[in-house]
Amino acid sequence: MQVVGQTEELLMIIIGRIPKDQASGVPIQRAYEELTNKRISPGALYTTLHRLVDKGFLESREVAGGEARRNIPKTVYEVTGHGAKALEEAEMLRLQARRIGGETPALGLVGGVGP
């Protein structure tokens, strides 16, 4: 089983929500920033997307760029079956991790919080 990082997971969820043929770099970046309130640089974004394609979690193809991109072709992404399975497994892992040690709420905090 391949481990999915947090940014990777978020990006895959976002791509799954964007209509088909529209999930290219800019809409993905905007959705990510809106969701997390954090800036993601194009370098970080595209590198993660390329990595997800290499892992087989995403599928990419080139489509016409349109006027907004001065007709420079763009790459659109889609979550593959393998990617969807990895997302499910990540969710399961998270649930299992929460069950470790019974139902105690302590999440590794030693000595409590506050003065």
Added chain:
Amino acid sequence: MSIVFIFAATVVLVIFRSCVLMACKRMKCRRKAKSAAKAANLIEAGIDLLAVARMVYLSLKHSGVFLIILGLSTGLLFHLYSLRRRINVTDPCKLAETPLNQRLRFSDLVVDVLPPGYRAEALGHYFESGEYAEWVEKHGEKTADRMYKVRVAMIVLDFLFKDLWTAVKKRIAGGS
């Protein structure tokens, strides 16, 4: 072809080029200076080719130190490429008098030389995200066009270094 030969040939050509350029300066724009500048152009092209050959050779042969070699070689390549671009055969004296830092055109080189896939994505991203329009609105088209190359160069480098860093991390993880 051995790497020592490539390196030695580059050093010889760099020295030779310096001599030719010095000769250009002393000839004070006479006709001979033109020929000398043309010769310098040819030498520059040779040095560029050797620099590329060295970069490719070392990258393929020693992928472990790929990052360092790429950095050093591209640095040299940038330097040589920008010099070559600025050699003006009609006015060789001017060339010899131009300070080195004014001859560097880093962004042009990055946009011209780096992988087309990255370039297309960076260019499209720049226009689609509205950054270009913002620059036009705030500073005019001329500045926006100038910024476009610098910005694209930065995005492309950002891609490459993150990709390289990922590759290095993978390699370290694989080796341990």
